[in-house]
Amino acid sequence: MKQTKERKSGLSELPDAVQGGVVLRFAPNPNGPLSFGHSRGVVINSEYAKRYDGRMILRFDDTDTVRKPPLPQAYSMIEEEFIWLSGITPEVIIASDRIEIYHQFAVELFHKDGSYVCECSAEEFKQHRVNKTECPHRENPLERNLELWGQMNDGTLAPGDAVVRVKTDMQLANPALRDWPALRIQDTNKNPHPRSEIGSRWRVWPLLDFQSAVEDHLQGVTHIIRGKDLMDSTRKQILLYEHFDWKYPETIYWGRVKVHEFGSFSTSGMRQDIESGEYEGWDDIRLPTIAALRRKGISAEALRSFWLELSLTQKDIKAALSTLHSHNTKVIDLKCPRTSAIRKPVEFTLDRKSVAIPTTLNIAAHPEHDDFEKRVFDISELTVFIEEADLQMAMQKDGLVRLKDLADVRLHGDGRAEILSLEPETGSSIIHWLPTGHETILHSVENGELKKEVVLFENNNHPNGTLLQLERIGYARKEENGLFICHG
RNA sequence: GCUCGUAUGGUGUAGCCCGGUCCAUCAUCUCGCCCUUUCGAGGCGAUUACGCGGGUUCGAAUCCCGCUACGAGCACCA
Numbered sequence: 001m002k003q004t005k006e007r008k009s010g011l012s013e014l015p016d017a018v019q020g021g022v023v024l025r026f027a028p029n030p031n032g033p034l035s036f037g038h039s040r041g042v043v044i045n046s047e048y049a050k051r052y053d054g055r056m057i058l059r060f061d062d063t064d065t066v067r068k069p070p071l072p073q074a075y076s077m078i079e080e081e082f083i084w085l086s087g088i089t090p091e092v093i094i095a096s097d098r099i100e101i102y103h104q105f106a107v108e109l110f111h112k113d114g115s116y117v118c119e120c121s122a123e124e125f126k127q128h129r130v131n132k133t134e135c136p137h138r139e140n141p142l143e144r145n146l147e148l149w150g151q152m153n154d155g156t157l158a159p160g161d162a163v164v165r166v167k168t169d170m171q172l173a174n175p176a177l178r179d180w181p182a183l184r185i186q187d188t189n190k191n192p193h194p195r196s197e198i199g200s201r202w203r204v205w206p207l208l209d210f211q212s213a214v215e216d217h218l219q220g221v222t223h224i225i226r227g228k229d230l231m232d233s234t235r236k237q238i239l240l241y242e243h244f245d246w247k248y249p250e251t252i253y254w255g256r257v258k259v260h261e262f263g264s265f266s267t268s269g270m271r272q273d274i275e276s277g278e279y280e281g282w283d284d285i286r287l288p289t290i291a292a293l294r295r296k297g298i299s300a301e302a303l304r305s306f307w308l309e310l311s312l313t314q315k316d317i318k319a320a321l322s323t324l325h326s327h328n329t330k331v332i333d334l335k336c337p338r339t340s341a342i343r344k345p346v347e348f349t350l351d352r353k354s355v356a357i358p359t360t361l362n363i364a365a366h367p368e369h370d371d372f373e374k375r376v377f378d379i380s381e382l383t384v385f386i387e388e389a390d391l392q393m394a395m396q397k398d399g400l401v402r403l404k405d406l407a408d409v410r411l412h413g414d415g416r417a418e419i420l421s422l423e424p425e426t427g428s429s430i431i432h433w434l435p436t437g438h439e440t441i442l443h444s445v446e447n448g449e450l451k452k453e454v455v456l457f458e459n460n461n462h463p464n465g466t467l468l469q470l471e472r473i474g475y476a477r478k479e480e481n482g483l484f485i486c487h488g
Numbered sequence: 489g490c491u492c493g494u495a496u497g498g499u500g501u502a503g504c505c506c507g508g509u510c511c512a513u514c515a516u517c518u519c520g521c522c523c524u525u526u527c528g529a530g531g532c533g534a535u536u537a538c539g540c541g542g543g544u545u546c547g548a549a550u551c552c553c554g555c556u557a558c559g560a561g562c563a564c565c566a
């Protein structure tokens with residue numbers, strides 16, 4: 001019983017998980033909306049929250065105002081995307097609202113002799129770290145630390161002049177853990193926090209390892225699931241927890257995921273390119289953002305299946321986008337009305353000779369949905385448009401081809417489509433076609449480049465935003481200014 | 489350099505803790521065939537894998553040792 005459940009969801013049980021007693025969190029930096037990579041964190045954490053009926057916290061780790069300044073719109077975008085992706089509403093915590101709390105713990109740590117204000121330059125301390133030597137500030141008495149702490153906060157000390165370090169042990173085998181930095185000074189006059197209510201209110205900001213560790217404790221987080229690049233973070237934080245005598249959450253890691261088609265994008269890089277106009281927005285279909293995937297028609301359910309099937313392992317993996325598309329097809333195919341678009345249309349005239357044909361056709365909009373409004377093809381003008389590629393294919397078979405839902409025909413070089421029979425008799429390949437239509441632009445992405453193609457699109461009443469299946473081409477979303485291909 | 493981690497087919501994944509039922513699961517991709525009111529849909533089928541070398545054992549993907557490859561951390565980023 002237990003085994004089938006694990007197999008089905010792709011996720012194994014969380015260690016020491018208690019029904020109703022699990023607290024998970026997902027903690028992105030709101031310097032941009034969610035990317036494809038983030039969706040793994042959303043899906044895995046939220047699925048566990050559902051499975052154990054636990055609490056789900058969405059925490060914005062927005063404590064860097066200089067290098068990765070938060071994007072004000074990103075907070076609400078991420079929250080909305082989280083809900084869309086997971087189907088559950090998380091509790092929201094914003095780190096920049098809670099700086100005062102982190103300050104209190106920082107001061108408490110001085111009192112516990114668990115930290116000190118270090119006035120070494122980054123380079124000087126690096127020498128100590130490499131040589132396993134203690135820096136002179138390590139022995140600051142409490143009063144001196146408190147005095148310097150005051151100077152960090154009141155502006156006497158500038159960014160780079162001092163940093164608060166957690167006392168671990170300079171002899172630790174792992175260099176990453178030796179007296180790691182917990183809080184630093186940021187010039188918030190020059191680089192105010194983008195949230196207006198925060199702005200320049202604080203000068204001393206916690207680093208990830210301190211902020212995250214304190215917050216996880218305050219929220220009672222029971223399980224942390226994160227990338228294995230944060231393994232040393234866990235070890236650092238455990239050392240901090242020992243000073244406070246707290247119990248560290250269970251921690252599980254996943255490895256790196258590479259999707260070849262997505263190349264390498266960084267949130268800050270995308271932000272720059274959007275601001276410079278290279279991309280039209282976060283939902284530009286070339287971008288690996290959740291916004292772009294959604295716009296093209298990738299469903300939340302497909303994203304969930306995808307990550308769940310990949311499961312939770314520490315292996316670095318190269319995931320295939322085709323797998324995501326396959327999941328998506330299973331979700332959307334049943335809902336997508338069929339419609340036709342002709343690329344490079346070639347016109348033919350129906351030559352009915354002895355075979356009588358109707359003047360209008362009522363064609364199903366979905367093979368399994370009779371209730372979908374029928375498509376009406378008026379062929380009284382006897383014109384049909386087919387794709388140039390299909391013409392070439394047909395010519396290799398003596399021009400024989402079957403026009404879907406109409407007839408077997410033989411295409412002639414003079415532009416005639418000679419009707420052979422209404423019933424399929426020649427066993428020819430079936431191609432899609434249109435009697436008429438209107439021009440629209442088909443947008444797709446090829447090798448990261450945007451491709452725009454004018455196509456003849458079936459006249460239809462589908463409202464903008466509808467996800468359609470373009471017969472024999474693929475799934476695409478209809479928008480005001482064209483069609484946007486999702487995948488085949 | 490130090491520290492940590494991972495190694496099952498083209499790509500992912502199950503199995504490994506508690507050795508045999510594993511001539512290794514499932515999905516995806518590729519290729520065939522079938523069906524068909526489109527298809528890259530559906531149905532059926534096929535090819536392809538336990539990193540290397542030792543050891544323990546009647547028996548190892550599973551246990552032990554060594555090696556190799558790859559990845560990550562060693563930021564006053566997250």
